[in-house]
Amino acid sequence: xxxxxxxxxxxxxxxxxxxxxxxxxxxxxxxxxxxxxxxxxxxxxxxxxxxxxxxxxxxxxxxxxxxxxxxxxxxxxxxxxxxxxxxxxxxxxxxxxxxxxxxxxxxxxxxxx
Ligand SMILES: [Zn+2]
Numbered sequence: 001x002x003x004x005x006x007x008x009x010x011x012x013x014x015x016x017x018x019x020x021x022x023x024x025x026x027x028x029x030x031x032x033x034x035x036x037x038x039x040x041x042x043x044x045x046x047x048x049x050x051x052x053x054x055x056x057x058x059x060x061x062x063x064x065x066x067x068x069x070x071x072x073x074x075x076x077x078x079x080x081x082x083x084x085x086x087x088x089x090x091x092x093x094x095x096x097x098x099x100x101x102x103x104x105x106x107x108x109x110x111x112x113x
Pocket of ligand 1: 008009
């Protein structure tokens with residue numbers, strides 16, 4: 001049985017191990033075997049707009065003006081957000097912003113300080 005992962009490009013199951021790289025015979029896609037074997041029980045990694053890994057308690061700044069749903073408020077670009085909490089959802093940062101209160105942000109709109 002072939003226990004190698006299916007091709008991420010064309011989903012072919014005929015992947016073969018080409019000395020550390022996986023190769024797909026169907027579409028000729030090659031990828032690193034190492035990247036494909038991430039620990040199964042690893043925690044979700046959250047990254048900011050620059051690719052930095054975010055952790056609970058980090059301080060970030062907002063990289064663009066964010067309009068608040070259902071209100072006229074705008075969180076200005078450059079607003080500092082302290083003590084973030086990461087959550088597994090579409091808006092993956094829970095935080096409190098001075099003057100706004102409890103807030104959910106997307107990690108792609110912030111940058112770690
Ligand atoms: Zn393929």
